[in-house]
Amino acid sequence: MRPLRFARMHGCGNDFVVVDDRDGRLHTHRGDLALALCDRHKGLGGDGLILIQPDESQGGPAADFRMTYVNRTGADGEMCGNGARCAARRAVDLGLAPGRGHGTELCMATLAGLVRAIVDDSEVTLAMTIPSDERSSVPLTIAGRKLDLFAIDTGVPHVVAFLESPEALERLDVEGVGRAIRHHEAFAPKGVNANFAARRPDGSYRMRTYERGVELETLACGTGSAAVALAAHRRFGAAAPVSILPTGGGLLTIGFQASDGGFREVTLKGPTETIAEGEIPADWLAARGLTAPA
Numbered sequence: 001m002r003p004l005r006f007a008r009m010h011g012c013g014n015d016f017v018v019v020d021d022r023d024g025r026l027h028t029h030r031g032d033l034a035l036a037l038c039d040r041h042k043g044l045g046g047d048g049l050i051l052i053q054p055d056e057s058q059g060g061p062a063a064d065f066r067m068t069y070v071n072r073t074g075a076d077g078e079m080c081g082n083g084a085r086c087a088a089r090r091a092v093d094l095g096l097a098p099g100r101g102h103g104t105e106l107c108m109a110t111l112a113g114l115v116r117a118i119v120d121d122s123e124v125t126l127a128m129t130i131p132s133d134e135r136s137s138v139p140l141t142i143a144g145r146k147l148d149l150f151a152i153d154t155g156v157p158h159v160v161a162f163l164e165s166p167e168a169l170e171r172l173d174v175e176g177v178g179r180a181i182r183h184h185e186a187f188a189p190k191g192v193n194a195n196f197a198a199r200r201p202d203g204s205y206r207m208r209t210y211e212r213g214v215e216l217e218t219l220a221c222g223t224g225s226a227a228v229a230l231a232a233h234r235r236f237g238a239a240a241p242v243s244i245l246p247t248g249g250g251l252l253t254i255g256f257q258a259s260d261g262g263f264r265e266v267t268l269k270g271p272t273e274t275i276a277e278g279e280i281p282a283d284w285l286a287a288r289g290l291t292a293p294a
C-alpha cells in the first residue's frame with residue numbers, strides 16, 4: 001500500500017482522520033484502518049475516520065464526492081454532521097470543487113443520502129437529510145432515573161433527554177447513562193446515540209453526547225445537535241435557529257422548518273479546523289497488515 005495522504009481535523013472537538021481515497025481502494029479496509037488510525041496512543045487519534053471517495057451511485061443527482069464515515073471502533077456510520085462539515089472543507093482544499101472555492105456549494109453522497117455543504121472561510125453549513133422515525137416520547141428507567149426521551153433519525157439514530165439545568169448536565173454521568181441507553185433493547189438492533197441537553201438562560205442549549213460506534217462521550221456531535229434542536233422545538237417551542245453549545249467549544253447553529261408531519265430544511269452550521277496534514281508511511285500500514293494493490 002502506498003503512503004496515505006491525511007488531514008487531522010475537528011469540528012467543535014469532534015475529531016477525525018480524513019483520508020484522500022479518490023480511487024476508492026481503501027473501502028474494504030475501512031474498519032481496520034479506522035481502528036489503527038483513530039487509536040489515540042499508537043495512531044493519529046480521532047473519533048472517526050473519513051474517506052473522501054468517488055461517488056459511484058448510478059442515476060439520481062450527482063455528488064462531487066462520497067463521504068464514507070467509520071467510527072473509531074471500526075463500525076460504519078451512515079452520516080456524521082461534524083465529519084461531513086470537515087469532509088466538505090477538505091474536499092475544497094483538495095480541489096474537488098474546482099473554480100468554486102470558499103463560499104460556494106458542493107454536494108456529497110453519504111449512506112444517509114445526499115448532503116449539500118457551503119464552505120466559508122471559517123464555517124461550513126450543511127443542508128441535512130430529511131429527519132425520520134420521530135417519536136415524541138420513549139419512557140425508560142435507567143439506574144433508577146426516569147427518562148422521557150425524544151427520538152429522531154437525523155442521518156443516524158438519536159435520542160434526547162432534557163435535564164433541568166446546565167449544572168445538572170455537567171454533573172451527569174454521561175458515559176454510564178448514555179451507554180445504558182445506547183444498548184437498551186428499545187433501540188435494538190441498530191442502537192442509538194444518546195444526547196443530554198439543558199436550556200440556558202439566553203435560550204441556547206448546552207449538550208453532551210454518548211456516541212454509538214465511538215462508544216464514549218465525544219466533545220460534540222453534529223447530527224446530535226440537530227436532534228436536540230428539533231426536540232427543543234417539539235418540547236418547548238424553540239424557534240429556529242437554535243444555538244447549541246457542545247463540550248468542545250464553538251457554537252453549532254441549527255435551522256429547520258417544522259410541521260406536524262415532520263421537519264425539513266434542517267441545516268447545521270459551525271466551525272471546522274485543520275490541525276495537521278501529512279502522509280502515513282507505507283511500512284506503518286504494512287506492519288498492521290494493511291496491504292492492498294498500490
Ligand SMILES: N[C@@H](CCC[C@H](N)C(=O)O)C(=O)O
Nearest residue numbers: 077080081082156213222223
Ligand atoms: N459525531 C457524529 C455522528 C457520528 C456517527 C455516530 N457515532 C453513529 O455511528 O451513529 C456527528 O457529528 O453527527
